[in-house]
Amino acid sequence: MTDDAGVHGADVPAGGPARGPATAGRVRSRPLARWRAVRLKGWGGVGAMAAACAVTASLTLLPLARSGADHALVSGPGTGTAVPVRADTCQAPEKSLAPSTADGPSIAAIKARGKLIVGVDQNSYRWGYRNPTTRTLEGFDIDLARAIATDILGSPDKIIFRAIPTNQRIAALEGDKVDLVVRTMTINCKRIQQVAFSTAYFQAGQQVLAPKDSSVKGYDSSLSGKRVCSAEGSTAYEALERNSFGATFRDEGDGTQADADRFTVPNQLDCLVRLQLGEVDAIVTDNALAAGQAAQDPAVELKGRPFTTEYYGVAAKLGNDDLVRRVNHVLVQYRKGPWMAAYDKWLRKDLPGIPGPPAPQYKDG
Amino acid sequence: MPPGGRGAWAVGKERLRAAATTEPGRLQILGAVLAVLVVVFGAVTAFEISDRASSADDVVSRSQPLSADAASIYRSLADADTAAASGFLAGAQEPAEVHKRYTDDIATASRLLVKAATNTDGSSESAREIATLNEQLPRYTGLVERARAANRQGLPLGGAYLRYANQQMTTQLLPAAERLYEAETKRLHEDDTSARAWPWLSLAVGVIALGALVWAQRRTYLRTNRVFNHGLLAATAASTVVLLWLAVGHTVARAELNDAREHGQNSLQVLNDARINSLKARANENLTLVARGAVLTDDGKKDKYETDYSTGMGKLDTALAQARELADDDAGRDPLAEAADRVAQWKQRHAGARATDDAGDYDGALAKVIGAQDSTGQSFDQVDAALEKALAHEQREFTRSAGDGRGALSGLPVGAAVLAVVAAAGAVMGINRRLSEYR
Numbered sequence: 001m002t003d004d005a006g007v008h009g010a011d012v013p014a015g016g017p018a019r020g021p022a023t024a025g026r027v028r029s030r031p032l033a034r035w036r037a038v039r040l041k042g043w044g045g046v047g048a049m050a051a052a053c054a055v056t057a058s059l060t061l062l063p064l065a066r067s068g069a070d071h072a073l074v075s076g077p078g079t080g081t082a083v084p085v086r087a088d089t090c091q092a093p094e095k096s097l098a099p100s101t102a103d104g105p106s107i108a109a110i111k112a113r114g115k116l117i118v119g120v121d122q123n124s125y126r127w128g129y130r131n132p133t134t135r136t137l138e139g140f141d142i143d144l145a146r147a148i149a150t151d152i153l154g155s156p157d158k159i160i161f162r163a164i165p166t167n168q169r170i171a172a173l174e175g176d177k178v179d180l181v182v183r184t185m186t187i188n189c190k191r192i193q194q195v196a197f198s199t200a201y202f203q204a205g206q207q208v209l210a211p212k213d214s215s216v217k218g219y220d221s222s223l224s225g226k227r228v229c230s231a232e233g234s235t236a237y238e239a240l241e242r243n244s245f246g247a248t249f250r251d252e253g254d255g256t257q258a259d260a261d262r263f264t265v266p267n268q269l270d271c272l273v274r275l276q277l278g279e280v281d282a283i284v285t286d287n288a289l290a291a292g293q294a295a296q297d298p299a300v301e302l303k304g305r306p307f308t309t310e311y312y313g314v315a316a317k318l319g320n321d322d323l324v325r326r327v328n329h330v331l332v333q334y335r336k337g338p339w340m341a342a343y344d345k346w347l348r349k350d351l352p353g354i355p356g357p358p359a360p361q362y363k364d365g
Numbered sequence: 366m367p368p369g370g371r372g373a374w375a376v377g378k379e380r381l382r383a384a385a386t387t388e389p390g391r392l393q394i395l396g397a398v399l400a401v402l403v404v405v406f407g408a409v410t411a412f413e414i415s416d417r418a419s420s421a422d423d424v425v426s427r428s429q430p431l432s433a434d435a436a437s438i439y440r441s442l443a444d445a446d447t448a449a450a451s452g453f454l455a456g457a458q459e460p461a462e463v464h465k466r467y468t469d470d471i472a473t474a475s476r477l478l479v480k481a482a483t484n485t486d487g488s489s490e491s492a493r494e495i496a497t498l499n500e501q502l503p504r505y506t507g508l509v510e511r512a513r514a515a516n517r518q519g520l521p522l523g524g525a526y527l528r529y530a531n532q533q534m535t536t537q538l539l540p541a542a543e544r545l546y547e548a549e550t551k552r553l554h555e556d557d558t559s560a561r562a563w564p565w566l567s568l569a570v571g572v573i574a575l576g577a578l579v580w581a582q583r584r585t586y587l588r589t590n591r592v593f594n595h596g597l598l599a600a601t602a603a604s605t606v607v608l609l610w611l612a613v614g615h616t617v618a619r620a621e622l623n624d625a626r627e628h629g630q631n632s633l634q635v636l637n638d639a640r641i642n643s644l645k646a647r648a649n650e651n652l653t654l655v656a657r658g659a660v661l662t663d664d665g666k667k668d669k670y671e672t673d674y675s676t677g678m679g680k681l682d683t684a685l686a687q688a689r690e691l692a693d694d695d696a697g698r699d700p701l702a703e704a705a706d707r708v709a710q711w712k713q714r715h716a717g718a719r720a721t722d723d724a725g726d727y728d729g730a731l732a733k734v735i736g737a738q739d740s741t742g743q744s745f746d747q748v749d750a751a752l753e754k755a756l757a758h759e760q761r762e763f764t765r766s767a768g769d770g771r772g773a774l775s776g777l778p779v780g781a782a783v784l785a786v787v788a789a790a791g792a793v794m795g796i797n798r799r800l801s802e803y804r
Contacts, residue, residue: 123656129521161725162725163722165668167658167667168658261532269525272522273526296515
């Protein structure tokens, strides 16, 4: 289980000017959205009108937002394109600390212990998964965790894996139960206030998964009239809420106890169950996870292109800068070869066409 | 000639009035009335008590077994779900005994559903639930088979299928089975109530017949100064026996049926409830490890299956406490004390298993849940065995009491009929003896 549940839209990328109407579309009060869409058509003399727009939007969106802090609106930085953007879309959250091999207190503690403790998933096929025949954890995330252990402690086996559920990732770091979390964890503005991320080690995005012979071609009008499955409260569900291309994707009683779990399900993998049983026609989810689904069913494949951009990072406890720098150092080496080997081993077959790892971005200093 | 019926009626009335003017005529009328009264008394008693006895028989041999069968269907389904999850956790190769438990449960449920269907009329509430169960059961087993196939290939998809199967079980099958159990138990209570209904008409007619016999003897005594008329005396004695037999027999039957209901059926209901909740809690405990934190509660803060486990254990505690209050002897109380001890141990072990899992030691947690020794699975099995023992005891109590209740009425309908004929003959003979004095 990864970001697909429990993120609640925090993963939406920064909205440029063109995203104005789309952002407005998130509002559940439709007439207002239409009204603003009409106003926004006259993009010519942006200035004053856009400012008015931002004020209107902040007044109307605030009470509707699920959590005020996440969804508060600010104006763009005085460029005249004062389109509403959300406060959590901070500037480039994937920028991390510069790499370094210098020991600090957290590296020293790990060395004293002799083992690196890493929080991982055991449910995500190809990423972090407990193979029932070998009883060991395996996948792309697991390989990366072992590479970090090798760099710090000299052996890929000087590592303790702790399987942690999605909702415990941050708590496990804060409670010092784990040194690192390598668990398909998306870097976003809300989380960088709670944990420290390494540089991005994988670029993912929302994508459509459907049977190979399906008429569904991607996140486009070919979804019209189809039944589409997504995980409850996921980025995919929110994307469908903004634009479903005429697909059916809501359950009666969504978000309540009465939720029938037909089109919206607790876990993204439940969508593949519904698809195999013929209860839905297509799935929208993170393509990294979709690759794990496709790997379990040769009759389905990823369709079209990813329509969002998300980055996965290794998370450490906030303030453990020496550890973050060390992980970034490992990632510099990892990107030069081992990354591609791990991609070939775990992902290429079902997630083809990725030329290489995302380039690291560093903060100043 | 006056027209037919009316004329005959008028003639009859005329004759009766003429007869009533002479003593022999009055005696003839009296004899006829007495004979009819005791025969009616016997007939009404035979009829009413046959009805009560057949209701009591329904309780013992039809509706209670059906209610128990419905409870078995309910339990088998819950047990199958628990076994499916246990087998799944054990890995690609399911242990043979767990697999057998699952197949036996499904077979039992299917067999009892057929039996229940043949005992149900097509339009009833029970029939609807049976139809639902018959539709859903193959779907459920299909999902479990898919889960197994995927698990065998080492695919996490298997876990998703198993959770979907569990969802079908808890949202479709188990509620239908519960409703079936409630409908069958309602039918049992109806039969029980009609078996216990007082035979008011018999009692009333009996009192009137006896009163008439006493009055006739007093009349004879006043007119002839003879204390005993043997015929009437025999009629009175026979009628008194029937009346007493009726009153005592039915009172005893009622008492036994009350006993069966209070000490048997009510305990059975609470114990079934306890057992189902222990099964649900166990299934959720297993699923906590199957889902591995993949499914959260609606607020996203807690693990769904862990939360459902706690809810199930809470209900189990409540049901056990109720059952202990209802238990009326040591044979009933002992297995409940055992069950309560094992539940406490189960909870303790569960907390240990959770702590191990939360610390990231999945294999350690798995051993603490499905291992052969010192596992929560062992505690669960002991709870289940203790509850089964308690259920068997209460079932015996019920069958014994209800059987005694039914027995208290046996022979009464035939006895009442025979004695009524004797009483009628006695009345007629007694009156004839008086009549002969006028010839």
